Amino acid sequence: MATVKxxxxxxxxxxTEIIKGVDxxxxxxELTVFVGPSGCGKSTLLRLIAGLEEIxxxxxxxxxxxxxxxxxxxRGLALVFQSYALYPHMNVEENMSFSLKIxxxxxxxxxxxxxxxxxxxxxxxxLDRKPKELSGGQRQRVAIGRAIxxxxxxxxxxxxxxxxxxxxxxxxxxxxxxxxxxxxxxxIYVTHDQVExxxxxxxxxxxxxxxxxxxxxxMDLYHHPRNxxxxxxIGSPRMxxxxxxxxxxxxxxxxxDLGQAGELHVPSFEHAPQGKKLTIGIRPEHLTLATPAQxxxxxxxQVVEHLGSESYVYVQAISGESLVLRVNGxxxxxxxxxxxxxxxxxxxxxxxxxxxxxxxxxxx
Amino acid sequence: MSSKKLRRKLLMTALGWAxxxxxxxxxxxLVLTSFKTETEAISRIxxxxxxxxxxxYVAVQERTTYFHFAGNSVIVAIGSTILALALAIPCAYAMxxxxxxxxRDTLLWMLSTKMMPSVGVLVPIxxxxxxxxxxxxxxxxxxxxxxxNLPIIVWMLYxxxxxxxxxxxxxxxxxxxxxxxxxxxxxxxxAMPGIVSTxxxxxxxxxxxxxxxLTLTAAKAAPLTAFVASxxxxxxxxxxxxxxxxxxxxxxxxxxxxxxxxxxxxGLTFGAVK
Amino acid sequence: MTASxxxxxxxxxxxxxxxxxxxxLPAIVSLFIWSIVxxxxxxxxxxxxxNLMEPERTGFDGVGNYRYLLSDPSLTSAIGNTVLLVCSVxxxxxxxxxxxxxxxxxxxxxxxxxxxxxxxxxxIMPTVSALLWKNMMMHPDYGFLxxxxxxxxxxxxxxxxxxxxxxxxxxxxxxxxxxAVLTLLTAVQSxxxxxxxxxxxxxxxxxxxxxYILLPHLERAISATVMIETIFLLGIFAEIYVTTxxxxxxASTNLSFLIYRYALLxxxxxxxxxxxxxxxxxxNILAFFLxxxxxxxxxx
Numbered sequence: 001m002a003t004v005k006x007x008x009x010x011x012x013x014x015x016t017e018i019i020k021g022v023d024x025x026x027x028x029x030e031l032t033v034f035v036g037p038s039g040c041g042k043s044t045l046l047r048l049i050a051g052l053e054e055i056x057x058x059x060x061x062x063x064x065x066x067x068x069x070x071x072x073x074x075r076g077l078a079l080v081f082q083s084y085a086l087y088p089h090m091n092v093e094e095n096m097s098f099s100l101k102i103x104x105x106x107x108x109x110x111x112x113x114x115x116x117x118x119x120x121x122x123x124x125x126x127l128d129r130k131p132k133e134l135s136g137g138q139r140q141r142v143a144i145g146r147a148i149x150x151x152x153x154x155x156x157x158x159x160x161x162x163x164x165x166x167x168x169x170x171x172x173x174x175x176x177x178x179x180x181x182x183x184x185x186x187x188i189y190v191t192h193d194q195v196e197x198x199x200x201x202x203x204x205x206x207x208x209x210x211x212x213x214x215x216x217x218x219m220d221l222y223h224h225p226r227n228x229x230x231x232x233x234i235g236s237p238r239m240x241x242x243x244x245x246x247x248x249x250x251x252x253x254x255x256x257d258l259g260q261a262g263e264l265h266v267p268s269f270e271h272a273p274q275g276k277k278l279t280i281g282i283r284p285e286h287l288t289l290a291t292p293a294q295x296x297x298x299x300x301x302q303v304v305e306h307l308g309s310e311s312y313v314y315v316q317a318i319s320g321e322s323l324v325l326r327v328n329g330x331x332x333x334x335x336x337x338x339x340x341x342x343x344x345x346x347x348x349x350x351x352x353x354x355x356x357x358x359x360x361x362x363x364x
Numbered sequence: 365m366s367s368k369k370l371r372r373k374l375l376m377t378a379l380g381w382a383x384x385x386x387x388x389x390x391x392x393x394l395v396l397t398s399f400k401t402e403t404e405a406i407s408r409i410x411x412x413x414x415x416x417x418x419x420x421y422v423a424v425q426e427r428t429t430y431f432h433f434a435g436n437s438v439i440v441a442i443g444s445t446i447l448a449l450a451l452a453i454p455c456a457y458a459m460x461x462x463x464x465x466x467x468r469d470t471l472l473w474m475l476s477t478k479m480m481p482s483v484g485v486l487v488p489i490x491x492x493x494x495x496x497x498x499x500x501x502x503x504x505x506x507x508x509x510x511x512x513n514l515p516i517i518v519w520m521l522y523x524x525x526x527x528x529x530x531x532x533x534x535x536x537x538x539x540x541x542x543x544x545x546x547x548x549x550x551x552x553x554x555a556m557p558g559i560v561s562t563x564x565x566x567x568x569x570x571x572x573x574x575x576x577x578l579t580l581t582a583a584k585a586a587p588l589t590a591f592v593a594s595x596x597x598x599x600x601x602x603x604x605x606x607x608x609x610x611x612x613x614x615x616x617x618x619x620x621x622x623x624x625x626x627x628x629x630x631g632l633t634f635g636a637v638k
Numbered sequence: 639m640t641a642s643x644x645x646x647x648x649x650x651x652x653x654x655x656x657x658x659x660x661x662x663l664p665a666i667v668s669l670f671i672w673s674i675v676x677x678x679x680x681x682x683x684x685x686x687x688x689n690l691m692e693p694e695r696t697g698f699d700g701v702g703n704y705r706y707l708l709s710d711p712s713l714t715s716a717i718g719n720t721v722l723l724v725c726s727v728x729x730x731x732x733x734x735x736x737x738x739x740x741x742x743x744x745x746x747x748x749x750x751x752x753x754x755x756x757x758x759x760x761x762i763m764p765t766v767s768a769l770l771w772k773n774m775m776m777h778p779d780y781g782f783l784x785x786x787x788x789x790x791x792x793x794x795x796x797x798x799x800x801x802x803x804x805x806x807x808x809x810x811x812x813x814x815x816x817x818a819v820l821t822l823l824t825a826v827q828s829x830x831x832x833x834x835x836x837x838x839x840x841x842x843x844x845x846x847x848x849x850y851i852l853l854p855h856l857e858r859a860i861s862a863t864v865m866i867e868t869i870f871l872l873g874i875f876a877e878i879y880v881t882t883x884x885x886x887x888x889a890s891t892n893l894s895f896l897i898y899r900y901a902l903l904x905x906x907x908x909x910x911x912x913x914x915x916x917x918x919x920x921x922n923i924l925a926f927f928l929x930x931x932x933x934x935x936x937x938x
Contacts, residue, residue: 087532459660484897574764
């Protein structure tokens, strides 16, 4: 269907630059998720692609055609808004067929297209209802239906699930992913929720302060974050971070000084001169409980959250950092208990003082 | 309900009604008098119980040209409202959805023109009207009322338009609607309750406007405000007819006013109180 | 970040500036003309010899009109009356209005109808109000107040002869009290009931709640009400026109009525223009302070 290409895209409101030079290619038939904390510019970026905001500088291509100056309706896109933005005085059918009516599609054809879309979305029985007579999830589906009837080259979604309650959100997430497969369409999806990003995306674009931090598949980002920000943003509970100094480098590996927490042997570590300050990152599932003999890193348990199948153990390390472990649901650890932690060296991430990842040779 | 609560409620009922009756008494008295005979009306001991008569209403219509003045009021009030809306709707639309840095200042400036006392410009307006043969014409009074109410109307429409979610209009743009289509297919239907109450307020203000009616019109174009003022000294001779005329002059607008009281607060306080 | 939290200033590429101006300008230009042209003419006339009864006497008069008018004692008394009228009505309507707003916020039987009765005077046209008070309330022979005074053995008062300005203040307050009640009641009802409950949990009694929770909450509504009432009260005209015609003497003449006297009774355009400028200056002094506090409270 379509590819979208952004070249050096910038957007400034008055003197404030919101998007600071984004280069990006959105591949055909992929579901690309823009994710980032609030204020990162992800919605603005989407609105630039939609044509609702004017691009300050840079070029936007859809299927190789430069569309900077093409009005929104003629870019062949459809946008599903966060608030759904249904037309409150029109019923479901009128909402869905409004664009067709403007485009001059005749009545029978309109009816047929709307019915097709309604069937996909299970909305057939609601066609003559007004938006206010629908539930949140149904409104959401009408908004999607309005996009489907336009048969767009690219679907754009602006935080479409954020107004739904938790249970419905999970269900709609699934439905949207199914819809993506069913339509085989190119989709761009904006969210601040990294879980949505991880679960739905073919490819994730992590944004911070108007800059793309990393682009990649969900697993790519999870296992190879390019910097501290991405490492901390992707994954829940968050990745743990410990401060360390390179003490010694030998042919068999390196020794890192963790301060009060003792020393850590990293079997295969390169690229860092002695004395260099580092941040070590480790995901909660790679941090495990150990005996005092196995590990000199001691910590005090503060809170244990039981989720049933697994438990999160929040501890404070002797060196002061707050850490979290993902452990078996049957764990017997109690608050105030003293524990020792083992860092699995194969799953460590290293970041330099700028926060950039240091590629580490891993033991296999 | 506990007895303490009930006692409090009964007390409040008595107080609330007593105050309401005192405040509205002159108005109620006016309406009551309009159904009395002239002798009853000027009796030194006021009649509370009496046989209601409609003869005053009949007399007002027979002896005066009441309907001529009422017609002037209707034409001026409705005409000035339509004219002001025609000017204000595009302006408020542009301000609400295509704001520039000057929009806030423009709105405040519009508000400040209301601070200019009408009387400060009585002389030039009178002379301009005389030059343009607008003195004692409905057109002239209609123009004046439209201009008088324009700032309030722009301001009210602006606040109502701002309440239409921006995303709905953007959705229409994505659907290919032109700005004109946005205005007619979406904005106007969505803001219709606001437009209606704005119009009601404008009609009320124009209907009750007295300063320019008294200074710029005479027998030909005078609206009801000026017509009623001509009874300034009935000398006790036709109180009940005066009351009947007055009741007819205020009845339509009092009803409109009750219907639109909530919006009226908002309009007259420029949205500061909602 | 949601896009709606940004105020886009320049997302109008596809609608050009010309179209935008075409939408705004009709209203802005007509208001501009309406507010500027007459003002300039008033200033111009104020320096001219100009009386409609003596068309042969024309020409530049320098500050003659100013000297004549500013030495006219009726001007000072008119300014005094204007200020007194505005201030008295403001104090009465805001003071009583606040109390009544609290009263009509309480639950009682038939509250809806009682509220409607309280609001009625505001919708009555000023000339009717004035006639009604003049002939049926305050008339020394047929007025209802006269009846009340006679029935308690007092001699009825000829209100407009004895206390003309006070009488007008009473009439105008009666007209504007409902407006104050209505705005303040709207504001009272917008007070979050949880805030009152929180105060009660903190041990506040009814008076404390009124003083420390309600009054601060009403500040914005009060400032708006003061401003709007001031705009209208400065121009009070019909009530005087119908009742006292500014008399006896100049006892109940405010600036509006003075200008009317000069312009349309004496046809002294020059003099009326000077008085008009005085009114505008007075309004602008008040407006300066009012707008400053009001503009802060506006969410544009």
